[in-house]
Amino acid sequence: MKNAEVKVRNITIGASKPIIIAGPCAIENEESLNQIACEVARAGATMLRGGAFKPRTKASSFQGLGIPALHYLKNAGQTYGLPVITEVMSIDMIDTVSEFADMLQIGSRNMYNYPLLKEIGKAKKPVLLKRGFSATIEEWIGAYEYIGHDNVVFCERGIRGFDPSTRNVLDLAGALVIKKETGLPVIVDPSHATGRRDLIEPLSVAAIAAGVDGLIIETHINPDQSISDAAQTISVSTLKSIIARVV
Ligand code: PEP
Ligand code: MN
Numbered sequence: 018m019k020n021a022e023v024k025v026r027n028i029t030i031g032a033s034k035p036i037i038i039a040g041p042c043a044i045e046n047e048e049s050l051n052q053i054a055c056e057v058a059r060a061g062a063t064m065l066r067g068g069a070f071k072p073r074t075k076a077s078s079f080q081g082l083g084i085p086a087l088h089y090l091k092n093a094g095q096t097y098g099l100p101v102i103t104e105v106m107s108i109d110m111i112d113t114v115s116e117f118a119d120m121l122q123i124g125s126r127n128m129y130n131y132p133l134l135k136e137i138g139k140a141k142k143p144v145l146l147k148r149g150f151s152a153t154i155e156e157w158i159g160a161y162e163y164i165g166h167d168n169v170v171f172c173e174r175g176i177r178g179f180d181p182s183t184r185n186v187l188d189l190a191g192a193l194v195i196k197k198e199t200g201l202p203v204i205v206d207p208s209h210a211t212g213r214r215d216l217i218e219p220l221s222v223a224a225i226a227a228g229v230d231g232l233i234i235e236t237h238i239n240p241d242q243s244i245s246d247a248a249q250t251i252s253v254s255t256l257k258s259i260i261a262r263v264v
Contacts, residue, residue, distance in 0.1 A: 021201050023170050025120045025143050026100040028063050030170050031202030035263055036231035038102060038204070039256055040066035042246040043079060044086035052238050054093035056253040061260040064120070065090070065099040066233055070106045071245060072126045079244050087117040094119070102145060102233075108136045115140045123160075125150050125174055125209070134163035145233075147172045147206070150185060154194050161199065171195050171203040172233060175210030184212025184249070187220055189227050196229070204231040208249045214240065217251050218259050225263040234259070 022031035030036050039062040044050050054065050069086035071079065082089075087103065094101035100119035105111055106127060114121060120143045127133055128149035137144060146169055148157050161169050173192035175185025187210035196203040205224040207217045221232050237243045240250040251259075 021167055023143050023168055023202055025064065025102075028100055030204070031230050035225050035229070036063040036204070037061065037256075037260055037264065038064040038066045038231065038233040039236040041068075041237050041243060042208075042235045042250060043068040043071050043081050043244055044089055045082075045244050047089040047092075049238065050086075050089045050093050051096065053236065053253075054097040054099060056238055057236055057256060058097040058099055060253050060257045061264065062099065062236075062256065063231075065094050065097070065101045066122075066235075067101070067103060068245075069103050069114075070110065072104070072106055072124050073245070084113065087114060091117040105133070105137060108133055111136055111140050115142055119143070120145055120170075123147055128152055128157065128160045131160075131163050134160055135165065138163070138165035141166065141168070143168045143170065145170050145172050145204075147174050148176065148188075148191070150175065150177045152176070154191055154198065157195060158199060161201075167201065169201055170230070171199070171201060172206055173203060173210070173229075174206035183210075183216070185210050187211065187224075189224060189229075192224070192229050193227060202230040204233055205229050206233045208233070208235040208246065208251075212246075212249045214249055214251055214255075217249070218255060218262075221259045222262050232259070232263070
């Protein structure tokens with residue numbers, strides 16, 4: 018077993034200290050991203066997240082600001098000393114996103130997109146590989162093998178269940194299994210796993226207690242005003258409370 022660590026700039030994922038990736042679901046404008054970055058850095062977050070290209074369920078929903086958002090993300094990360102991560106949705110954007118982001122995210126919907134996985138592997142950047150929402154562990158490992166290098170962190174973000182009271186079902190056991198089987202780090206995304214702000218803190222604490230290597234949490238200075246995923250987005254004060262309990 019590898020039991021590897023993955024380095025993203027000055028951050029090590031898979032070392033003893035859990036990493037905390039925080040930021041908005043989607044980058045909404047430069048000013049709000051800067052405010053969020055400033056506040057989450059102060060709260061103790063390790064990395065900044067934010068979507069520029071959003072895989073929305075409905076074509077009529079906000080699709081992200083695209084390339085301008087990549088500029089905002091890189092600048093905010095530099096200003097506040099946080100490495101940045103954002104999703105790559107298509108092969109044609111890999112090179113562009115790689116210029117701006119320190120880590121490339123493969124979203125749940127694209128875990129089965131083998132041509133994208135093969136190409137993203139060639140960028141030689143650290144990859145956060147989210148679990149497909151109906152993927153078995155074997156399929157998830159299959160996706161990792163398409164990337165073709167070990168600079169990969171897995172992200173358990175909930176799998177589809179039958180009960181609509183939560184958006185998905187957090188599979189903590191699955192997170193531990195993939196870490197065991199691959200020896201690579203795994204983090205948990207309680208935001209997409211639950212869809213519910215009130216469940217983010219308890220599940221974050223549970224995930225870290227179980228032994229995962231970090232968390233990626235949708236955070237906003239004004240959660241109710243978030244353009245996307247407001248119901249699962251937490252405030253900076255909740256983020257502070259989580260960090261105090263897990264780091
Ligand atoms: C995200 O983290 O921005 C996202 C869209 O999550 P997922 O791919 O897990 O749905
Ligand atoms: Mn989201």
